[in-house]
Amino acid sequence: MLRVWMLWVMLLAWGSQVQAITVGAEQPGKYLPLLEGKRVGLVVNHTSRVGDTHLVDFLLDNNIQVAQVMAPEHGFRGKLGAGEKVHDDRDPKTGVPLLSLYGATKKPTAAMLNGVDVLVFDIQDVGARFYTYISTLHYVLEAAAQYQTPVIVLDRPNPNGAFVDGPLREPAFASFVGVDPLPVLHGMTVAELARMIKGEQWIEQADELRLQVVPVANYTRDMSYxxxxxxxxxxxxxxxxxLYPSLVFFEATRVSVGRGTLLPFQIIGHHQVPLGALTLTPQSRPEAPAPKLKGNTVYFKDLRQSNITGLDLSVLINTYQIFKKAGEPFFDRPDFMDKLAGTDALRKAILAGHDEAQIRASWQTDLARFKQRRRPYLLYP
Incomplete structure (x- = not known):
């Protein structure tokens, strides 16, 4: 009986191992042959890992010539705060040149792609339109099409992949936090987005883009990851x-989302309009050099035990109502709010007193069209 039980345990372990999610970077047999003998440009950051090894080191260990690295917002090491400029540098460990795609230059130039035979994009996204890694993806694909440089996207799961929600970005509100006409939550991985950007011709010379993707193995979009x-x-x-997709809109208000504390994007608070019982004082930190309400005692609402998932408008609407009752202004950066939302309709609806059901109804037709439009580019059930 013991031997049967041990065999059953071994079979279960083997089965779970076979079904384990395997990201694109961890399937080297599918992309190393495409890189051999090529001068490779990488669009990567600290999330670009093969197990515990950074993709840069992994490629160099496999005798792949890494010509240069291009880094998005937060930099190659992922340590810079939101909005901090990324500067050109050289990796002290490998000597590989580090070029910035978050500063004066957001789209690779001809000079940056000179001497590059193929580009590899491998960055972990979180599934929200305003998370700027996919904005960098857009401009990398556009430059690659323009300068006829092949691109390989190594895919990773979308931790918010089960959700497709929110207003679509309208043309008048295009910005670096809304480059493509996507809803707030698009429910796609970076490889799927790359396929859609090319297929829908959202970049110039899209037909010239030579795109290959390495999908995630054993993945479905509703998996927790x-x-x-x-x-x-x-x-x-x-x-x-x-919580990020629901709380990011507070960045356009007087409310803190906890930057400068140990609980960013897990709490919301204000120093004059108490929202909860948790008191913290935001301070300058490496990840938040100049946080909102710095040095003030802030009364935070703790959302760590909340059941908020996807796009939840109730916390934003309810907080607006609290500020309105207190006679305090709420949206102090209306233009930024509209860029985050991709429309001014959301902000205006909240100011007009519309409830969540009314607001959600306003974007359902556009969402249905988007879901139909994205269908040919999906890689996962």
Missing amino acids: TLPVAPSPNLPNDQAIS
């Missing part, structure tokens, strides 16, 4: 990543 590395400094854990 714990990111092995925090995707950016102020999204330190699963809870923050889950």
Whole structure:
């Protein structure tokens, strides 16, 4: 009986191992042959890992010539705060040149692609339109098409992949937090987005783009997925990543989302309009050099035990009502709010007193069209 039980345990372990999610970078047999003898440009950051090894080191260990690295917001090491400029540098460990795609230059130039035979994009996204890694993806694809440089996208799961929600970005509100006409939550991986950007001709010379993708193995979009590395400094854990799509709109208000504390994107608070019982004082930190309400005692509402998932408008609407009752202004950066939402309709609806059901109804037709439009580009059930 003991031998049968041990065999059953071994079979279960083998089955779970076979079914384990395997990201694109961890399937080298599918992309190393495409890189041999080529001068490779990488668009990567700290999330670009093959197990515990950074993709840069992994490629060099496999005798792949890494010509240069291009880094998005937060930099190659992922330590810079939101909005901080990324500067050109050289990796002290490998000597590989590091070029910035978050500063004066957001789209690779001809000079940056000179001497590059193929580009590899491998960055962990979180599934929200305003998370700028996919904006960098857009401009990398556009430059690659323009300069006829092949691109390989190594895919990773979308931790918010089960959700497609929110207003679509309208043309008048295009910005670096809304480059493509996507809803707030698009429910796609970076490889799927790359396919859609090309297929829908959202970039110039899209037909010239030579795109290959390495999909995630054993993945479905409704799977829960714990990111092995925090995707950016102020999204330190699963809870923050889950709350981020709903809380990011507070960045356009007088309310703090906890930047400058140890709980970014897990709490909301204000120093004059108490929202909860948790008192913290935001301070300058490497990931938040100049946080909102710095040095003030802030009364935070703790959302760590909340059941908020996807796009939840109730917390935003309810907080607006609290500020309105207190006679305090709420949206102090209306233009930024509209860029985050991709429309001014959301802000105006909240100011007009519309409830969540009314607001949600306003974007359902556009969402249905988007879901139909994206269907040919999906890689996962």
